[in-house]
Amino acid sequence: MVTIGDVARAAGVSxxxxxxxxxxxxxxxxxxxxxxxxxxxxLGFTVHSGARALATSxxxxxxxxxxxxxxxxxxxxxxxxxxxxTAARKRGYDILMVTEPDGAGAIRRVTSSNMVDGVVLLDVxxxxxxxxxxxxxxxxxALVGLPMxxxxxxxxxxxxSGAGRMLVDHLHSLxxxxxxxxxxxxxxxxxxxxxxxxFRDAALERAARHGIRLHAHYGESQEPAVxxxxxxxxxxxxxxxxxxxxxDASIVALxxxxxxxxxxVPDDLSVVSLYSRNFGRSFRLPYTAVETSxxxxxxxxxxxxxxxxxxxxxxxxxxxxxPPEITDRGSTA
Amino acid sequence: MVTIGDVARAAGVSxxxxxxxxxxxxxxxxxxxxxxxxxxxxLGFTVHSGARALATSxxxxxxxxxxxxxxxxxxxxxxxxxxxxTAARKRGYDILMVTEPDGAGAIRRVTSSNMVDGVVLLDVxxxxxxxxxxxxxxxxxALVGLPMxxxxxxxxxxxxSGAGRMLVDHLHSLxxxxxxxxxxxxxxxxxxxxxxxxFRDAALERAARHGIRLHAHYGESQEPAVxxxxxxxxxxxxxxxxxxxxxDASIVALxxxxxxxxxxVPDDLSVVSLYSRNFGRSFRLPYTAVETSxxxxxxxxxxxxxxxxxxxxxxxxxxxxxPPEITDRGSTA
DNA sequence: CTGAAAGCGCTTACAG
DNA sequence: CTGAAAGCGCTTACAG
Numbered sequence: 186m187v188t189i190g191d192v193a194r195a196a197g198v199s200x201x202x203x204x205x206x207x208x209x210x211x212x213x214x215x216x217x218x219x220x221x222x223x224x225x226x227x228l229g230f231t232v233h234s235g236a237r238a239l240a241t242s243x244x245x246x247x248x249x250x251x252x253x254x255x256x257x258x259x260x261x262x263x264x265x266x267x268x269x270x271t272a273a274r275k276r277g278y279d280i281l282m283v284t285e286p287d288g289a290g291a292i293r294r295v296t297s298s299n300m301v302d303g304v305v306l307l308d309v310x311x312x313x314x315x316x317x318x319x320x321x322x323x324x325x326x327a328l329v330g331l332p333m334x335x336x337x338x339x340x341x342x343x344x345x346s347g348a349g350r351m352l353v354d355h356l357h358s359l360x361x362x363x364x365x366x367x368x369x370x371x372x373x374x375x376x377x378x379x380x381x382x383x384f385r386d387a388a389l390e391r392a393a394r395h396g397i398r399l400h401a402h403y404g405e406s407q408e409p410a411v412x413x414x415x416x417x418x419x420x421x422x423x424x425x426x427x428x429x430x431x432x433d434a435s436i437v438a439l440x441x442x443x444x445x446x447x448x449x450v451p452d453d454l455s456v457v458s459l460y461s462r463n464f465g466r467s468f469r470l471p472y473t474a475v476e477t478s479x480x481x482x483x484x485x486x487x488x489x490x491x492x493x494x495x496x497x498x499x500x501x502x503x504x505x506x507x508p509p510e511i512t513d514r515g516s517t518a
Numbered sequence: 519m520v521t522i523g524d525v526a527r528a529a530g531v532s533x534x535x536x537x538x539x540x541x542x543x544x545x546x547x548x549x550x551x552x553x554x555x556x557x558x559x560x561l562g563f564t565v566h567s568g569a570r571a572l573a574t575s576x577x578x579x580x581x582x583x584x585x586x587x588x589x590x591x592x593x594x595x596x597x598x599x600x601x602x603x604t605a606a607r608k609r610g611y612d613i614l615m616v617t618e619p620d621g622a623g624a625i626r627r628v629t630s631s632n633m634v635d636g637v638v639l640l641d642v643x644x645x646x647x648x649x650x651x652x653x654x655x656x657x658x659x660a661l662v663g664l665p666m667x668x669x670x671x672x673x674x675x676x677x678x679s680g681a682g683r684m685l686v687d688h689l690h691s692l693x694x695x696x697x698x699x700x701x702x703x704x705x706x707x708x709x710x711x712x713x714x715x716x717f718r719d720a721a722l723e724r725a726a727r728h729g730i731r732l733h734a735h736y737g738e739s740q741e742p743a744v745x746x747x748x749x750x751x752x753x754x755x756x757x758x759x760x761x762x763x764x765x766d767a768s769i770v771a772l773x774x775x776x777x778x779x780x781x782x783v784p785d786d787l788s789v790v791s792l793y794s795r796n797f798g799r800s801f802r803l804p805y806t807a808v809e810t811s812x813x814x815x816x817x818x819x820x821x822x823x824x825x826x827x828x829x830x831x832x833x834x835x836x837x838x839x840x841p842p843e844i845t846d847r848g849s850t851a
Numbered sequence: 852c853t854g855a856a857a858g859c860g861c862t863t864a865c866a867g
Numbered sequence: 868c869t870g871a872a873a874g875c876g877c878t879t880a881c882a883g
Contacts, residue, residue: 186632229630231627231630231631232631233572233631233632234568234571234631234632234633235567235568235569235570235571235572235577235632236568236572237568238567238568238571239566239568239569239572244568246614246633249615253600258800259593259596259800260592260593260596260800262596263592263593263595263596266599266615267586267617270615270617271617274617274618279614279615279616279628279633280614280615280616281579281612281613281614281615282582282599282603282612282613282614282615283612283613284600284603284604284607285607294564295612297562297564298564298565298566298567299519299566299567299568300567300579300612407799407800408799408800408801408802409802411802412802434800437801438802440774441773441774441777444774444777444778445777466740466741467591467592467593467740467741467767468741468770469741469742469744469745469771
């Protein structure tokens with residue numbers, strides 16, 4: 186391989202001059218700089234990332250920690266992966282993708298071996314063991330999802346409580362008095378994914394205030410249970426005029442379930458949900474929904490994480506809840 | 519941070535002894551080894567990955583190169599990502615996920631900076647510029663997808679030609695004489711994704727041999743075009759008794775399109791496709807299909823790549839086409 | 852069975 | 868504006 190020494194020799198300067206010419210960290214004369222650049226490109230020099238990491242204690246790599254749970258709909262997670270990766274690369278960082286089941290162990294592994302400068306945790310739960318592991322690691326981290334103890338970590342999430350209130354208000358303003366809510370699967374609640382109950386509890390509370398009957402049910406995540414559960418919930422609640430679906434697998438399955446049942450939206454039933462624009466496009470979902478903004482969330486998380494890496498102490502901790510925005514697709518009446 | 523020197527001091531031995539005790543690359547006395555291990559765990563020592571990479575020229579990281587094209591259905595790619603990541607971790611490797619648009623440049627970047635020991639290329643096309651970049655890099659690579667020039671690279675893919683023949687044979691054995699094929703979008707062909715024409719051409723050839731009329735159409739990848747194209751193709755070909763869908767977005771949209779049209783499977787129409795078990799489960803696809811085996815493909819690619827990293831010269835080049843297997847879900851008659 | 856030392860390829864004070 | 872040298876934390880011949 187070609188090293189900085191080769192470049193120095195070819196350009197007739199010292200290795201330190203090459204390093205400075207490349208980094209711009211001290212002034213270099215115009216002609217020296219040109220000679221260095223010529224040598225670099227003619228030799229095809231690239232800095233050895235391990236050597237640089239050893240010298241600077243910076244890897245320019247971010248860890249992305251995620252898990253594929255049985256109770257989650259895989260396509261939904263992809264949007265966050267892509268958002269984080271793109272945002273990182275735009276700022277010169279690469280992404281180490283870590284998916285092993287033992288997330289806390291994985292954090293210890295990649296931080297203590299100095300493989301990454303910081304980590305992004307996806308799908309953080311209420312008592313997520315990864316959060317303690319992160320704190321102990323001393324590396325900066327950005328969380329997507331809300332843990333019980335937010336001390337010393339940066340948090341980025343949709344305002345699920347606000348989203349729940351917003352959708353209930355929307356249906357209330359149209360005069361609905363009886364609403365069915367399809368939540369994430371029971372396992373998601375038990376796992377401690379706060380987004381599930383933040384949304385549900387806010388919706389319930391808001392409905393109560395409006396005097397609306399809101400029936401909350403758990404949805405499913407795997408077919409054929411998804412469709413079956415939708416049918417049985419709709420069977421049991423056929424007097425309700427509106428449906429709130431906070432469940433990715435269920436919203437994807439809903440169009441064909443409703444078609445099966447001969448239910449017309451919004452004439453027979455008003456439907457609202459939460460999903461991103463791209464998600465809705467992949468599956469042709471025609472429902473009025475709160476935009477979940479994975480791109481924005483991923484970008485803000487990465488941006489803040491990088492700022493904290495650069496200046497761990499003077500960066501204020503942030504708990505950022507992206508305000509919900511509703512996209513009206515005409516599925517309510 | 520705690521270094522190997524700290525461990526050596528605590529254990530009362532030299533740094534080299536610590537290194538050897540940890541790696542097992544030379545015999546260490548039982549008691550020395552125990553003292554080292556005790557020091558390691560009490561101090562919480564982990565090898566600095568950059569330092570090790572610098573000393574050994576091995577990073578224990580694999581690059582995973584992929585792009586999200588407009589003309590592809592995102593959820594399908596996720597299965598390969600997960601398969602590769604899991605297989606790599608099982609063998610002690612981490613995954614650097616590289617998604618930038620300039621794939622060839624990305625390969626140059628991560629290989630020449632020695633960030634990875636090898637790369638996996640997903641979705642390789644006929645004249646994929648990444649393949650040349652890979653060859654020039656001198657690093658081992660495993661490709662998923664078939665390039666024009668297979669010299670010096672290892673290839674792992676489904677036998678799409680065999681899959682095309684198998685599905686046509688299956689329909690032929692049931693007496694079908696007129697079949698519609700929905701291929702990937704035109705853009706996928708133009709991009710040079712060989713799997714698209716390998717499947718189609720083999721199906722056409724096989725159909726011709728059987729004296730079957732096979733009408734090949736391009737499908738779409740984005741809603742609402744997907745559904746519209748399905749409707750217009752089915753309108754134009756309403757005399758056909760069987761449908762082969764080689765298009766992820768289309769097969770996901772098919773159930774509701776057929777329901778819309780009042781078409782019963784398999785009574786009115788036989789349907790066959792290609793997708794993985796998990797993919798089918800996510801979307802409740804009830805169709806007889808060739809299993810695309812992303813898990814197996816990912817695992818074989820990683821396994822072979824790691825073998826080649828260990829011994830670049832004595833590892834024979836491989837072009838591996840996983841034989842198609844049909845899963846009968848009763849959607850044909 | 853163990854140690855002292857060279858070397859991997861960088862960056863960055865220190866010195867001029 | 869530039870150079871010589873130390874140092875980052877490992878691994879591995881070399882030597883005993």
